[in-house]
Amino acid sequence: MKLSADLQAFERRIGHSFARPELLVRALTHGSISSSTRADNQRLEFLGDRVLGLVMATALLEDDPQASEGQLAPRFNALVRKETCADVARQIDLGAVLKLGRSEMLSGGRRKQALLGDAMEAVIAAIYLDAGLGAARDMILSLWGERVARVESDARDAKTALQEWAQARGQKPPAYVELARSGPDHAPVFTIAARLQTGEEAQASAGSKRQAEQGAAATLIERLEQET
Template sequence: MIAKEQGITGIQQRIGYQFANPDLLEKALTHSSAVSPGRRTERSYQRLEFLGDRVLGLVVADLLHRRLPKANEGELSRTLNTLVRKETCADVARTLNLGPALRLGESEARTGGAEKEAILADVCEAVIGAVYCDGGFDCAFELVERLFGGMIGAANAKRADAKTALQEWAQGRGLEPPDYTEVERSGPDHAPVFTIAVKVQGFAAENASGPSKKIAEHKSAEQFLIRENVWKPTS
């Protein structure tokens, strides 16, 4: 019980929200495999994940509408999809170290469920749903803005596709695929900053930083393409 309570307390500290009803957070961390079939709807994160997915989409859409006043509908949609996709949510769950706190059935735990991208993404959304249920929309908005807001500047359509563009550019010249290496991690656990270096055979490496490894990789790829005059800088 002590370890469980410490885990719940640690997660609340990392997400920056104190639950009035900690049972909601416990439910958000419970996979259906850990619950008897007759109680899965009631005691697993499935319903909270459904709710959190919608809250996340609404809050991110609101943030994009306010922060990107010159973006058209297509640009807003592409950026929204980048921010709410499974990979981004799973990255946030890893940043919050939610995996070790998950309640999993024996089989799911044995097959690495705590590290599976789909489960981590679902749990991230379930935690958002739990905060919404516990504290209302304002608290959920603050949580989403805290966890996802720092990614908005890098999550435009061009940056989201920079790695693909760089790989195609390298292959078109008969070069090996770009190599991405983490060179530094800084900042607190709840708001880390990753620095990634991208290397292409015969060219100097290019470094860039971001709130997740994927964002930093895309930014380093974009900066490489700009440096080599493949892409023009954004205005």
């Protein structure tokens, strides 16, 4: 099987040339265009999630031999979560080579975080099946790059920091309230307020509830720390 020019260019972006190119094609095939003769990437996504987890857990243990499980867990979660996978997918322009059905394409599927994250995991699995764990590990660590080095500070995210601030003062955990939702279904914008028991609050808007919550928490914790 010979890959198209755009898929060959994608191989160069991920740094792996497939001995079994059909694995790459399957990894990039969304369920909206699958058929009895064209398998989608769901099973590969399942496997790729586990391969990514193993590689990241090993990398974190090697990077910090003294870290406790409690310290490692949030770092691990920050590296393997769907948002991070989608960020890496955007970095290599994975959306441009996704194989989607017409309705999914028209609804902005090439930009959707969930689709990009799933496909990134499927590509990891495809490399694992094509060339083994070593090749998958090399690709993961190359593409995740500095994220692994900076994960300790990233893992203590704004929501965690705000919750710790409130608990240290005997308050209940912050509440996150959705104030508004705008935009089309394929590209919504959420406005969220982070609100403390004592009434202080801050707002933020983003394309996902999680990002809006993080933005609101970051604004509020920055304000509170400046005041104190």
